[in-house]
Amino acid sequence: MDVLVLIGRILFALVFLYSAVGHLTQHRQLGAYAAAKGVPAAEAATVLSGVLLLLGGLSVALGVWADLGALLIAAFLFPTALVMHAFWKETDPQARQTEQISFLKGIALGGAALVMCAFFAYAAHDLGLTLTGPLLSMG
Structure with a gap:
């Protein structure tokens, strides 16, 4: 089971690590997009979100x-x-559908992240196969 959990952790984290690299290396372009969506201090928010994604992704992947x-x-x-999607x-019906799909994916992954946190x-x-134990304790 330990190997399955490790594989699952890595696969779950990959999308966020990939996104983190994009947020940190393309913060100007993504910041402009975020500003168009009404995000205040959009470029700084883009960098901050990249850091969150990087830390969260590494933490999950490495255990x-x-x-x-x-x-x-x-x-x-x-x-x-909520803000970006x-x-x-x-x-526009097509834009609405695209954003709805992105919204639902985001909240579904957020739900999975909460389950993973509790797990x-x-x-x-x-x-096994983690570098540390949990910071929080539920059991």
């Missing part, structure tokens, strides 16, 4: 306080879904 890393990912995903504001807080002491 270093993976519960906290999963919370960082959730802390990015829920506000991002506000499908209810779109008037590690509850059972991480029994898991």
Whole structure:
């Protein structure tokens, strides 16, 4: 089971690590997009979100306080879904559908991150292949 959890952690974290690189290396372009969506201090917010994604992704992938890393990912995903993918504001049907799909993916991944946080807080002491135990404790 330890190997399955490790593979799952790495696969889950990859999308956020990839996104982190994009946020940090293309912060001007992504900041302009965020500004168009109404995000205040958009370029700084883009860099901050890149740092959250990087720390959260590394934490989950490496098993270093993976519960906290999963919370960082959730802390990015829920506000991002609400602000950047506000499908209810779109008037064009195709844009509305695209944003709705992105919104639903974001909140689904956020939910998975919360489950992962609880999983590690509850059972991480029994898991192998992590570098640290959980920061939080539920069990």
